[in-house]
Amino acid sequence: MKSVAFLTLGCKVNSYETNGMERLFHDSGYELRDFAQKADVYVINTCTVTNMADRKSRQMLHKAKKMNPEAVIVAVGCYVQAAKEEVEKDESIDLIIGNNQKNKIVKMVEDYLSNQTEVTCIEEMKDFNEFEEIAIEDAGDKTRAYIKIQDGCNQFCSYCIIPFVRGRIRSRNEEDIINEVTKLVEKGYKEVVLTGIHLSSYGVDMQGESDFVKRKGEPLAKLIQKVNDIKGIKRIRLGSLEPRIISEDFVKVLASIDKLCPHFHLSLQSGCDETLTRMNRKYSSSEYLEKCDILRKHFMLPAITTDIIVGFPSETDEEFEQTKDFITKVGFSDVHIFKYSMRKGTKAAQMEEQIPDPVKTARSNQLIATGKQLKEEYEQQFIGSEQWVLFEEKVTLLDDEDGQEKEYWIGHNERYIKIACVVKNKDENKHNCLEKVLLTKKREDGIILSTCIFTD
Ligand code: SF4
Structure with missing residues (x-):
């Protein structure tokens, strides 16, 4: 063999x-x-x-x-x-x-x-307009299965090589997605993450439209509703969304889908309007903030996470400070920081005034600290509350108080907060178990401790 x-x-x-x-x-x-x-x-x-x-x-x-x-x-x-x-x-x-x-x-x-x-x-990727089907039957020994529903991107952000290497938007047939999720749920997966290269564009190619804004997430919302109807599914998460998909109508539909987690990754990239224009991102910071307000109107304390690029060509100290202030203003629950990396063949690679690496590193470190503080503030609000956790793995951690090694089951709640529960019985296996817990305190490493109240 x-x-x-x-x-x-x-x-x-x-x-x-x-x-x-x-x-x-x-x-x-x-x-x-x-x-x-x-x-x-x-x-x-x-x-x-x-x-x-x-x-x-x-x-x-x-x-x-x-x-x-x-x-x-x-x-x-x-x-x-x-x-x-x-x-x-x-x-x-x-x-x-x-x-x-x-x-x-x-x-x-x-x-x-x-x-x-x-x-x-x-x-040549630009010549393809069919989604290449390559179905999965298993997602490994994990609790969360990622499902690809879309490929390609038509946006051409000035820093990004992806549209060149992944080609134009191709959406996956709805029936194939539903069949795949159904099989995975039957195998025991309780949580799925719908993902793609430009998820917000899901379905717009199917009716010959190239501008996803025209249909404001309609095909994606319909698909999520159908996934929600699959017997046995407990949680649905979404991969990265482009801010312009967020509208009152779209979010109202999302809020009616009971298995959808209140956790949205809304890619921002910069909080400075001039930088956003140079990046060819097609929204302003104030529009972005409106989108967050819509999410907060329809979901209680949603976890809003994002990506930021620091050191984009000609980003001044002042522009960087605007991004930093904006991140705090939005109040993200988590922020992923990336240092701009020049990609041959993109518009940004030809821009003058590339930023030296030590400046990018210093800016990145500042935003990592800001993001950490925001995460802390967001998660602190949930101490004392009851949450459902899907346990993933058993880990050994040093107890904050007595310094002794203890075993914990670790998992995430709907808002993707990492939660641990001490192992009381060595034979118990909580892997892939959904349990209701009471959050008791935050450890120094950021993990939140809890006590079990109820097992599904
Ligand atoms: S950053 Fe995202 S939206 Fe922009 S071109 Fe790359 S894949 Fe497309």
Whole structure:
């Protein structure tokens, strides 16, 4: 029996696609191995969102070759799509597959094994308008299953390489999504996360419209309602949303969906209007704030999280301060900070006045501290309240008070707050159990302690 090992870099869409490719190999009789083990085939599902992601992709390809020089090394995905020439020159790689042939990977590996000639399969992504179906049947030994419902992006933010390597918007057939979620729920998954490259555009390509604003999330809202109707599902989360999808009508529908978590990742990128314009983001900071107000009107204390890029070309100290103030004004429950990374082929890469790395690092550190404080303030409001937690894993932590090691079950509530419950009985297995707990106090490491009240 031949064996295959995978390594995935990048986003949840990549992880989903890896799950799909693993299933294809498994169905063809391959044994799946851990990446650290010796295997006949290594597949690296690469990422190109930053320079660091490119470097890591190259490193992992070389590492695989070193682990077994006889193995077939397959480079797949975004880095490959963006850096075709560089990848073709790399002698450690045998098979190169871009972003739209992943569901043919087994045949390509088999062909390579028969012919032993290096193969490159990279096509122009902009020419594709069909969603490539690569269904999953399992999401590993986890409680949360990520479901890819959409691919591609038409937005062309000036810093972003993704529309070039992922192509235009392609939405997944609703029936395939519902079938997949139904099977996963039957397998025991209680929580799903609907995800995509530009999730807010879900469905707009199906009726020949290219501007998602015209339909204000209508197809996405309908899909969430259908997922909500699946028997046995307990929680639905959404991947990153673009602020312009938020409208009174859209959020009213969302608020009527009982399994939908009050947790919204609304990507901001900058709190300064001039910077947003240079980024080609099509909203202003005040519009963004209105969207948060709509969410807060229809959901009680929703967790609103975001991404920020610091050090975008010509970002001044004053512009950075505007972003910092704006983050505090919005009162996010969590903020993910990224240092701007120049991507060849994008508009921002040609902009003058690139910001030196030490300045980016200093700004990033400041925003990390601001984000930490906001998270603290947000979570503190829930101490003393009862919350439902979906437990994920057992961990050992040092007790804040007596310094002794103790075992805890850790999980998240609907608002994605991390909550721990001390293990009382060593034989109990709370993995994938939904329990109602009382939040008692916040530990110094940020984890909130709780006591169990009720098990579903
Ligand atoms: S919306 Fe902008 S940042 Fe997001 S994938 Fe599309 S181009 Fe990139």
